[in-house]
Structure formats: structure tokens, C-alpha cells
Amino acid sequence: MNTPVKLGAYALGLVVIFGGALGAGAAVGPTETPPVVNGHQAPNQAADGHGAHVQPAPSQAATAASIPGGLQVSQDGYILTSETTTITPGEPTDFRFTVTGPDGRPVTGYQTLHDKKLHFIVVSRDLVGFQHLHPELTDDGVWSVKLTLPEAGAYRAFADFAPEGGTGLTLGVDLHASGAYKPKALPAANRTSTVDGYTVELDGALTPGASSRLTVKVSKDGRPVTDLQPYLGAYGHLVALRAGDLAYLHVHPDGEPGDGRTPSGPEITFYAEVPSRGGYRLFLDFQHEGAVRTAEFTAHAGELRTPATTSSPTPTATPSASHGDHNH
Numbered sequence: 001m002n003t004p005v006k007l008g009a010y011a012l013g014l015v016v017i018f019g020g021a022l023g024a025g026a027a028v029g030p031t032e033t034p035p036v037v038n039g040h041q042a043p044n045q046a047a048d049g050h051g052a053h054v055q056p057a058p059s060q061a062a063t064a065a066s067i068p069g070g071l072q073v074s075q076d077g078y079i080l081t082s083e084t085t086t087i088t089p090g091e092p093t094d095f096r097f098t099v100t101g102p103d104g105r106p107v108t109g110y111q112t113l114h115d116k117k118l119h120f121i122v123v124s125r126d127l128v129g130f131q132h133l134h135p136e137l138t139d140d141g142v143w144s145v146k147l148t149l150p151e152a153g154a155y156r157a158f159a160d161f162a163p164e165g166g167t168g169l170t171l172g173v174d175l176h177a178s179g180a181y182k183p184k185a186l187p188a189a190n191r192t193s194t195v196d197g198y199t200v201e202l203d204g205a206l207t208p209g210a211s212s213r214l215t216v217k218v219s220k221d222g223r224p225v226t227d228l229q230p231y232l233g234a235y236g237h238l239v240a241l242r243a244g245d246l247a248y249l250h251v252h253p254d255g256e257p258g259d260g261r262t263p264s265g266p267e268i269t270f271y272a273e274v275p276s277r278g279g280y281r282l283f284l285d286f287q288h289e290g291a292v293r294t295a296e297f298t299a300h301a302g303e304l305r306t307p308a309t310t311s312s313p314t315p316t317a318t319p320s321a322s323h324g325d326h327n328h
């Protein structure tokens with residue numbers, strides 16, 4: 001726990017971004033680049049046939065889709081606004097916030113994802129004290145949750161949600177607990193986490209830019225736990241945060257309770273895609289005997305990607321005749 005490393009200690013955040021959750025909808029639509037006239041899209045582009053509602057310009061959509069979640073307080077016209085960002089450490093606070101939509105009004109309609117309309121994650125900027133909370137939504141679009149920031153320091157709060165009719169977003173905002181604090185370095189990489197008498201072992205490797213299979217195995221008192229309980233519609237929830245900027249990745253398990261093929265432990269399999277090399281902090285929530293616990297890991301997505309086809313060289317495509325078929 002006590003590490004002598006001070007370098008960069010406050011910059012340690014983690015964010016994990018997954019392929020599916022973010023921005024997928026923004027890229028829907030014609031992929032061709034519209035004609036450009038003097039730096040603008042041709043004015044009649046929207047009128048000539050695609051018919052659908054206006055999409056962001058392709059360049060914007062591509063940019064948004066490639067930015068990990070949680071790094072921005074605003075995205076796609078949605079804005080996360082907290083009423084309070086400075087909090088007294090150790091004191092429970094009625095923390096309130098809103099998400100406003102592109103029309104500037106608080107969003108009141110949310111899709112239910114994993115049993116909840118909004119998942120609220122709070123962690124210190126040095127990746128300690130992970131909290132996964134479920135605020136209450138009032139009729140006027142104000143979210144409320146009892147929140148305690150345990151110690152002085154800088155924190156990041158994430159709202160993970162999907163507005164009705166929209167795609168999933170994770171917005172993030174900084175919170176501060178007043179007082180002096182000493183930032184902690186990212187814990188060393190670990191494969192085994194213990195919490196409340198449970199031992200959780202992590203297997204698998206994070207490969208930047210690729211779907212990475214991770215498996216966690218839960219045991220208690222040396223015996224595999226085979227009766228994990230569903231929590232929020234799954235046997236485990238994994239949030240990954242990138243050290244350095246706390247990019248956020250909510251990873252979901254492979255399979256779900258009751259699907260006839262997913263065992264209730266001891267292993268839970270996840271697929272995660274991390275956006276870059278570097279350190280990540282992984283927070284696994286699991287439920288057993290009526291209590292939810294969180295196991296924590298540090299993992300490094302460090303290996304350079306090897307070309308996918310090293311064992312079978314791909315012949316170079318021959319451009320010659322293949323595109324000539326419409327010349328009659």
C-alpha cells in the first residue's frame with residue numbers, strides 16, 4: 001500500500017472504454033463523405049434523399065466515437081451539471097445533479113440499463129475508494145444520492161446512462177473534498193484481490209484496441225464460489241479506469257443469469273476493449289450472500305499489438321481487374 005512513488009501521483013486515473021457502449025449511434029447513417037463545397041457541406045445534401053433526421057457531420061461523429069467515455073462533462077449535446085462540487089470529507093451529502101439534453105432542459109426520460117436508469121460511479125483521482133451508486137430521479141430531472149467522500153482529495157464522478165431515444169453516454173465531472181491530502185500512486189499490478197474473506201483471481205490480458213477476454217474467479221475460504229447472485233442483471237460488473245486521465249470503461253460479462261449457459265461462478269468472463277497502452281484500475285462488483293463487494297486490480301495494457309495475421313501472410317490484393325466490372 002505504501003508506495004514511495006510520488007511521480008505523477010495525482011494524475012492517476014483510469015478509464016476504460018468499450019466498444020459497444022459509446023457513440024455507436026452517432027456513427028449510424030451513410031458513411032460516404034458528403035460533397036464539400038468551399039469547405040462546407042453542399043447545401044442541398046440534406047434535402048436530396050436520405051430523409052432521416054440530421055446527423056452530426058461524419059467528421060464529428062468519428063471523433064466523438066473515438067473518445068473514451070467519462071472524460072467530458074458534455075457530449076453530444078448532453079451536459080452533466082452538479083449542484084455542488086466541493087464537499088466536506090467524511091460527511092454524508094445529499095448530492096444532486098442534472099443531465100441536460102440538447103434542448104437545454106433536464107432529461108427526465110432514461111432507458112433502463114442493467115436494472116437502473118443511471119449508474120453513478122465515484123472514485124478519487126488517484127483511483128481509491130470506488131463507489132457505485134444509484135441515485136434517485138425526481139420528476140423534474142434532478143438526480144439525488146447520498147454521497148460521502150471519505151477523505152480530502154480530488155474525485156471524479158461518472159454518470160453512465162442512455163437517454164430515451166439516444167445512445168449510451170458516460171459523462172464525468174470533478175468533485176473536491178476540502179483539505180490537505182497526499183495522493184497515492186497507482187497500486188502495483190496484481191492478479192489476486194482479497195475483500196471480506198473473498199479471493200478474486202484475474203486472468204487474461206488487456207490488449208489495446210482489441211476485445212480482450214478477462215476472467216475472474218471468486219473463492220471464499222479456499223473454496224470456489226458457485227452461487228454468485230445476480231447483481232444488476234449480471235454476475236459481475238467491471239469498471240475499468242485508465243491511469244492518467246480516468247477514461248471510463250464499463251465492461252459487461254459474457255452471458256447473463258438465467259440464460260441457460262452462464263454459471264453462477266466461480267468464474268465470470270468479461271470482454272473489455274481498452275483504448276491504449278498503459279495502466280488501468282479495474283473494479284469488479286459481485287454479489288454473494290446478499291452483499292455486494294468490490295475487488296480491485298491494476299492491469300497494464302502494455303504489450304505492443306502483434307499483427308493479427310503473422311502466421312498466414314495475407315496476399316497483397318491485386319487492384320487490376322477487380323473494379324472494372326461496370327465498364328460495358
Ligand SMILES: [Cu+2]
Pocket residue numbers: 116118119120132133134232
Ligand atoms: Cu450501477
